[in-house]
Amino acid sequence: MRFRLPFLPSLLAALLAGGGAQAQLWHTPQATAAQPLLKGFQAQGDLLTRGQTRIELDRIGQRVIGVYVTAPRSDTDGVARAILSAWGAPETAVPDLKKVLDDPGFQQQAATRLFEEVDQSGGSVANVRLRQDGWQAYTALKVYPQSAFPKESASLGQGNAPARLDLVSDFQCPYCHQLWNSVSMAEWRSKPGVYQLNYHHFPLSFHPLALPAAQASECAAEQGRFWEFSDRLNEGFDTWTRQTDPEARRSFRDYALGAGAAPEPLDRCLGQDHSRQIMAGADRLQRSLNVTGTPSVYLNGIKLGNYNDASEIRAIRAVTEAGPGAANVTEQRLKTLR
Template sequence: MTSRSSFLVAALLVGSAQAQLWQTPQVTATQPLLRSFKADGDVLRAGQARIELDRVGQRVIGVYATAPKANTEEVARAILAAWGAPEEAVPSLKQVLDDPGFQKQAAAQLFEEVSEDGASAVQVRLRDGSWQAYTSLKVYPRDAFPKVSAPLGDAAAPAQLDIFSDYQCPYCNQLWHSSNMAEWRSKPSVYRLNYHHFPLSFHPLALPAAEYSECAADAGRFWEFSDRLNEHFGTWTEQQGAAARQSFAAYAVDAGVKQDALDRCLAQPRTAEIQAGADQLQRTLGVRGTPSVYLNGIKLTNYSDAAQIRAIRAVTEAGPGAGKVIEVRLKAMR
């Protein structure tokens, strides 16, 4: 078993346990997994092992641990404490940390693994005979998200939403018609929406639909065209290629795109460019499916969870912000 799969096994043992990231420092410090540690504010100690709780406001956004090389159990407990893991997860992760192969890897460079839901990450480094381990929210910087042709909302809006979507995806259609999308679009001074194309290979009409949407964007009608695509989802998704393209053209004209402008745009195909952009998103952000929604650089595990949205906004919009706090830690570990 490789170190990566072992980390995943340990994470999966968390099951339905509530993640300690987002909790108050007091809640995180008093969980049974850290019973051997003594707390002094945001610092916890057990012998030579030390844990620091990074927080923004009253929410823990990162758990940083240092310990001598031999203290792998304390390091394992610190890592798993950020996930709210049960006691039985400790031996599995300790075994990974004790593995010479993993130790060699962690000594050569910073090891990182993003959680299965994409919302948190663990980073481990072994340097000068001591462990450094940091489990934190996974916050992507603004420049990790490519520019889009038709952002919706004010440029200075505090809540930046990046939506990765496939027009032929039924779950994306549900998102489009959701009360969440309606709220985001109705508050341009609060939310700025960035729509990223992520056509899935098993949806043959998603790529041509995206191409027509970019032509609509050239005419300043991206969102109007997308509204019509989603409104008539049950019609064009039952059509074959040529018929679907006729529908796309009709939706574009209905949305306000001039036919001659549409024809000129379509004469210069953009499918390769759109697909290349999706491939880049998969590599850099690990996007796997649609819809995927990121709020201020953090992936929403449930876009309809109002409490999660409030929590993310709380730790990213208050200074200095979770992204900056986490980056300072990681810079020292690299």
Template sequence: MKRSNLVLTARVVALGAALTLGASQAQLMGTPAQLAAQPTLKGFSAQGGGLVSGATRVTADVAGGRVVGVFVESDSVSGLARGIGAGWGVAEKDLPTLTQNLSNPQLLAAARTGYVDLTDDSGTDLIALKITGEGNSTRYLGYVAMKVWPDSAFPPVKAAAGSVGAPNVLRIFSDFQCPYCKQLWDTSMRDWRAAPASFRVVHYEFPLSFHRNAQGAAEASECAAAQGRFMPFADQLFANFATWTPLDPKDAPAKYAGYARAAGLDTAAFKTCVGQRTFRADVEAQMKAGMAVNVQGTPTVFLNGMKLTDYSDAAELAQVRAVTTARPGAATLIDARLQLFR
């Protein structure tokens, strides 16, 4: 399996289908019945655990009652497009455009050795392509699936709350000067922290460059984390949001010291840590890790490795919990299927 730097990559193919055609992840995370009812699969019949029409077979990978991946095998690009289009919820009238995108010579050449890429910059789902055989024996394999990031994609940090053994791990990339991050902290965060047996909450620094006090606040919070008091200090930062965020960056550390005292820290050690910028490199490393998992803004929340589109949507959280905690779960099913493209 390899990823390419093609001008027209699989990511562009997906964007052509999702943005130009107006469908993105329409059937991923839907039910198997919803997938089978897609117009692009009209005329397909259930056979041997899949949906078949001629030489094209479409198979759903299902975890927790939801479709987490759609695998297609065909003897033609048009058949490949039907399976991928079903996974994306592409309308019948738009299949020619998707077929044309998938027929790009550079993309087909890359698929000869196996191709896997994220479908767009949000990093929520992926596409895999592979071509085998020659002439009449040519076979086209395709797969669209949710992206489940492994634990190894996230660096270990001390800023966490909840039981280490909790079945659900929330990883939050946040900026202390971001008003939307404060909103999360004041709402959903309270609920998650109130259920430590169910949720492990892990905080990652992602200070945005246009927030002039965000970097300093991030470094200060890491100093608090080093003393095991990240959450109480973060509570102070967000509770006093309107006070310190407008300050000149040179004046903000004095406020941080007061918040550290209120949060029960050793203020002398805290001031030294902040003054020496002890955790500057750690903050930068967390930002780098965030960009590697396609964090584009704050707050960005991952639940059990899957990026949430709306952290406040109870239905979405329930679906993600269902597919990631099922046995086998989404990550296991998707990883096993991707072996075919390596």
């Protein structure tokens, strides 16, 4: 069983504010080892040592995807430096983390439990364990398995496409509307042999028309018209988002008919309540992926920091599509902590 680390949220918040979180994980082993934070360690390839403390860099190609450390119980300084090196943290961050690792109460808990903390961006995760012979800690890219995502109503693209994109979205969200009309979305949709798109509903409570729109999209999906309906919904975004609930629902019906849905089965579906199913999926996303806002885009299980950043997309594809893949590498490492 994993428990959330009590100490990392505030520390990670500070790192995120400075743009540090996840930054170092994409670098080369040489760049990671050259950080001032690790100045006292001797580097030999992917291994860094200081006394009995060992830091191993997991990488795919020339990109570091994880930092694993084993250390004597007394070397909490080395453990702190290893954890923080994954985020390119400054030297000034070490004392705060070391103080927690030195705390007897935390050590007592860490001796019996594997602690996990995902950073606020959702892109990386820290795991800590204290065993009789010393510390183990692993900071790595957070790769969510496909099972973490609810079953989607409609996919776009080929099932064997190497790049799977999971879009967590709210139809009334203006930023989701921007995503729908983005250059990236156009490129993904134009390459069905490369990208498979999967849409997941996450209607936010302060968007009153998001849930009715999601229900209408499910009715369009029943007739194989989800993406066509969603295109029309986004084309009319400035219109229906200003309408009352009854007016918007009539617009949704018109969009579905315009997308090619047959009227009789559409009306039967629209007369039913699909909210429980939709909200159950959203609740699962919140619990399994810690989703708090929209849009959230995941490429092969890794959350994109910027869906318009072509270099980030190339990097994620490089570490997930090349064998053995980031998910397998990090999972094998995590087995040693469980």
